[in-house]
Amino acid sequence: MPNKAGNLYGLTTLCPLLNSSVHNDTFSPVIRLRELLEQYNIVADSSPMRLVPNTYLARFFILDDVIFQSFPYQEEHLKSKYLVFTVNFHGELEQYLEGMYNAIPTDIASIWRDAVGFNVKDAQSFTTYIKKCQVETTFLFNGSTDMSLADQLKSLYIKQEFSDFVFKNQGVEPSVLLQEFKKFIQMTNPTESFPTWKAGVSDLNDIIQYK
Amino acid sequence: MENRIDYHDIQANLMVNYTDFGYLKARYLMIAITNGDKGRAFVSDMQKFITHTPNPHTNIAVQLPKVTTNIAFTYNGLKKLGLPVLTLQSFPDEFIIGMRGRRTILGFDEESAAEHWDEVFNKEIHILLTIDAKTVEALENHYQEIYSIIQKNDGIHLLDGFNNGQGQTTSYQDASALYENGYPTSKEHFGYTDGISNPFFKGMTEEMGNVLGGGKKIAYGDPRSESNWAALETGEFILGYKDEALEYPVAPMPPLLSKNGTFMTFSKFHENVESFNQYLDHAVDKYKLDKEILAAKFVGRWRNGAPITTFPNKEDADKVATQRQQALAAMATAQTTEELLVAKKHFNEINKDFIAFDYDKDVAGGNCPVGAHTRRSNPRGSLEFGNQGAFDTPGALDNRRRIIRRGLPYGTSTPPYNNKGNHGTIIITLTASIKRQFEFVFQQWINYGNDFKLANDKDPLVGNHVRNNGRMVLQGDSSKGEPPHFLCDIPRFIESRGGEYFFLPSITAINMIAQGLVDPT
């Protein structure tokens, strides 16, 4: 199935939004949603998606119409506006969506508040809803590794720490090197989950998570 | 192939590297315009001095005047000179903003920040005049001639504010080749032989450059064979000609204003010679490395100019460098045209060792480190990482990032070496796009390393290391089991002292500007 490439899952959803003119409301769901998404951009590293397990990369945008490729091509329009939500994650869809709902139920409720047919009460109904909005990916390209996010973050942590180690210990006596390396292993615990890098953090001073 | 370049319409500094022809003294003048019409009158007065490219089919050297003069304009200068808004809008955004506004893109922070720049570069510059001469006297005489014209024109004035190193400022920047025992060298203050490679593009002749190493790499195989190189498209360096994307470069309107012109950057780079020597000594102590090898690994060339990728041994490098030096001397002392021809042929053969190379046999960097200065700024097709055929052409990622380099060192630096003082290099670049070529190289290749798979590692020599945080990997040789070396605590060796972006118009365009006849309608 093209939604998957190895353990990588490419979820593509088009979530129809309520049409303010049809529903006779006084606000535009699109404007509200754009403003909400901007809120996540204002403060660095504050995306709710950082709390969702196994999320490599995710994005939200509003598809308010198709784009007209000028004459002689034909002009046409969408009848609804859609929230496009796509994620690259590791693992199975059901598990992922369940994890997502359990991690950020309030954010989900506010993001999808004005979506058509969004009647989500629990992880189960969220999964059902998202699957209804899912469109099949035609081709998924993986230019990265097939590791879980936790493994990727741990390996990035190890890479960074080992890099520091190697530069610092260039040319030291072999016996000192061994000693230092033992300390390094003790500190970094390459075979354990922690310490590791926090997901979604861009500040080097705040990136290590010890437990 | 038919050559359609109108040489006489192109300012000579674009096609000819003056230093190759013995012009080892230069003076740079920055001018501000207060009255547009008088500014145009000044441009008009300058027209007769402007040096155009000689006819390349006869001897270039005899056609060049004793002193050359070239002129370039900033965006604000063109605005002051009354170019129409439609034309001004058609210039690229980076040129409109200028170097000062774009300094963070170039990584000019901390010691390179604008407050450390020569005062002149924090002023609004309108015109740049560059004078190149063979002797100080010729330079001085010509300068006086131009100076008196400037003095007589009350609509323009020379900008003051170049630091001269003695706590004073001058109204011009001098530059000169460095001399050793009274003989001129092509070295800069760190002791490296500089300016060996320049791009070779369609329309250039043998006298102007070399397709070997100067062109684009089109095939794998012996880099000393001309069949593996081709001249770059003219449009990478001159507006109005086909470029490597197989189209005319984006250029200001009307076409007559831009054709045969190009964009120019002028930068003053200070060199921390003391830090550099200290770091080499420190690394010799700490890492047990040979000082000269280390210096060569930093740059990718030995200080004598021989590329380390083909000459990993110092003895071989010295030998070939001496031969090249002798061949150069033979050229200089040739008495007859015939002798000169023979000497030149001999030099070209030896010079192949210096220019005709690539990194195909050195993908991992065991000889020339992947992060070395010259390998970064001119990757010679190595960004395919040996995956032959992965891209349309081996140079797909670097053919559009090539830069013509001009300029000379300024100031002197003698032992005991000092970081303070006023010594460094004036770097002038010529490209069809400042953003795609000059800025990209600084932003992505000098001050960042991802394209070389080196994360945030910077160019060891030119990179904007902050608080001695520079690092460099000297790759080992897996075939010999030699482990790599990891160098850290590299300080910033080169600091910006300012600069500006210019438009270098054609002879036709200079006339249009002088007459006030630029019309994009």
Added chain:
Amino acid sequence: MSNIAGKAYAMNLITPVYVPTVWLCIFFLPGTLCTFTFVTHWLSNTFDLLPTWLGVLALLLGVTFIVLGLLCWLKIWNKSNEYLLWSLGLCSFVCTTLSSHTTATIILVFTVGVLLIGLGIYFLRDGITWVNRFIFKLAGLTIFQKSAFGGLLTLSLIHYARWVILRDKDFPILSSTQPKEKLKYGYMLFFSNFNGSWTQYVDSFSSAIPGGLNLLWYKNVGWPDAVPETPFNNYVVSKQIWTGHYYNAYPLASSNDVKSAQKVMDEIRGLCTHLDDISVADFKKAYDKATLNLQNDLSRMEPTPIVSLANEAIEKRRRIESNIR
């Protein structure tokens, strides 16, 4: 609005994919007419007596279809698909030679004609997005993967990318009151996560892998070819939708970094077994070997250099805002 999250850039493109228009229906009519003629002739047992005027008509149609197909192929005329037109043209040519053939041949020709028209109707319903789907299917096969994506892998700028081809019936319907989409074109959505920004790397994509780009955007409406770069860049930028919110789990890592980290991790895990009883000399040997293997994987990761002046200004404001909160 934020296309940038750390070292990754989010690219969203929506490009119309050609779907035969009402014009094509007009071209189907003659084809159907020809087939209909065979049927009636066959029924009346006079198939070897194809009237001359029908023969001439079939010949003219054949020539027309072939010329139109050629125009499509040369990208002069963009309203149809050359292969479809060439099939129809061929079909018409066959009609002109019917008079002297046996019943069996005619039945065969008839079957082929019906099949072709049936396929045409299938295109009409689904657009020719099936061609693009087929391209992706082929490109995804192991044997073609290197030729299709080898350049992209060497370029090594992309974390993940995906192509989603949609027809109007694929747009999700969540309620009975939600109007159904009705679109003449199919649409290809492209989502990419790559290092750098589009402005910085458009040249790299255009000059390194133009063939791959042309293949994957085959027959997208208005697609200009990946070279020259200016029209290609203009096309892409005009089809780009800016991302509202972009999340990246490792803003400090490029795709190269993530891949090299895996290498480092594997080496280190190997190196730390038997640490308690290893001799100093053996360890030094193993360590040197490991660092040699990892020599191009140990550069330090730091925040991305400034991507653009506009983005730098936003980042500055963001830092100030963060401090206020």
